[in-house]
Amino acid sequence: MKILINILVLFLIGISSISAQNTCGTVQDEAFMQRLIKNKAYWNETINKGFDTRYVPITFHMVARSDGTGRIGEETIYRTMCLLNQRYETAGVDMYFYIEGLNEINNTGVWQDPFNNGGLMRSFKSSNSLNIFVVDDIRREDGSGGTTLGYYTGGGDYVVMRKTAMGDASYTIEHELGHFFTLAHTHRGWEDEGWDPNIYPQKIEFLEIGSSQTQPVLVELVDGSNCEFAADFICDTPADYGRGFTCNCCVLNDIILDRNCDTLAPMMNNIMSYSGGCDTWEFSPDQIVAIQTSYDAPDRTYLRQGNVDTYTPVADGITYIHPMNAEKVDVYDNVKLEWEAVPNAEFYTVIINSVEHTTTNNYFNVTTLTPNKSFNFWGVKAFNKFGGGCAEFQEIYFDVGDQETSAVSELDYVESVNVFPNPVQATASFNVSLSSAKAFKGDVIIYDLAGKTVYQIENLNFINGANSHLVPAGNLSSGIHILEVRTTEGSITEKLIIE
Ligand SMILES: [Zn+2]
DSSP states (O other): OHHHHHHHHHHHHOOOOSOTTEEEOOOOOHHHHHHHHHHHTTHHHHHHHOOOOEEEEEEEEEEEOTTSOSOOOHHHHHHHHHHHHHHHHHTTOOEEEEEEEEEEEEOHHHHHOGGGGHHHHHHTOOTTSEEEEEESOOOOTTOOSSEEEEEEETTTTEEEEEGGGTTSTTOHHHHHHHHHTTOOOTTTTOTTTOOOTTTTTSOOSEEOOOTTOSSOEEOOOTTSTTTTTSTTSOTTSOOOOSHHHHHTOSSOOSOOBOTTSOBOOOOTTBTTSOOOOOSSOBOOHHHHHHHHHHHHSGGGGGGGOOOOOSOOOOOSOOOEEESOTTEEEEEOSSEEEEEOOOTTOSEEEEEETTEEEEESSSEEEEOOOOTTOOOEEEEEEEEBTTBOOOSOOOOEEEEEEEEOOOOEEOOTTEEEEEEESSSBOTTSEEEEEEEESSOEEEEEEEEOTTSOEEEEEEEEEEOSEEEEEEEEOTTOOSEEEEEEEEETTEEEEEEEEEO
């Protein structure tokens, strides 16, 4: 049984990084490496600061075709953020990312060919956050095969992500943010070919210029004697000749010797490598210091203007209250979906029979169900600026009967609720009448079918006895709405049709 479980776990977590034919398009030329050299001069300052949690605002530019189609969904952005924060936390970076803005761009050029639309992309940049453009495709400059999943450009100081690499197991955004914070590939120089037993028994000192370099790259030695200026210029990442890329593996099965005949022992699961199939991915301690130092640098002042100082993730689990799984609800035309409020949640996405709604409440009134329909599905995810929805959606099903609701009251001292006329004309007024066994105060709120509050009157007084309040329909758009009288003890809801 234990073996079975282990196989299953391996299957689930045996995920690949940027690998196989999937590569990164970051150009690590001399200008790129100069940023790291400059960065290293301040490492001691960062180390002397000790623990200091850093918060990074991100603006996602969600790019679509010029006609507005083909854009990434917001839920994928939030899931990507959730994973990113978990993965950087696990890697020990002590840095958290939050959404500062979501920007929509409609431009087919940027959508499919960001390399050649950099000028336009710079004009969309936010000046107070890290900019990430999410596009459909990244064409290669040289027209060669393979898929570019993402890249960072020092010239524009922004990251580009391929839509299909967002929120998946590839660790692409974690890798590209490593580049944003000055890191190069652990196997820099070997990106195009990788170590090959037929070519590299030779004792070469420099690799030829590859697609991501402008000068030959010094081959790193196992003994660390040239680590300051070989490959990634970082000394605690061991010499890595890119074998993880060609084998798409996380365990080195070849004996690779450097030109001193020392045996390589690369950090196969490094986030800045191209290995595949590792179960956990890490940065080395020096890489973490480099990331933190880059954040603290003068040219990154713009990242430090926010006022976020606590990481408050939302938990994945939702406790459903009503309807529960397999429950039968007698009414069909106004079913209140309800769940326990999730700590730190800023909003919820509710999915009902594949249709998504967004609300800030921990309930949602659904009025679009078909009478006597079985197997209606609903589910909820909680989100905030740090992301959400790392885990898969849990959907539950319920059946509805054919009864129509008149007003539903949760207040046991209120009876004979009546809303009339109903339908009401948008420019007219309607009555909310009810009989109450005690006086209370309530807010009258009208929602549209998307759960958005479109009208609200606060603190209306209801007396002990018969009440009738005349409420203007507020010139709302025509269609079905939900009227709610909300008190601190519960609420009364009724379907309201605006003509
Ligand atoms: Zn890369």
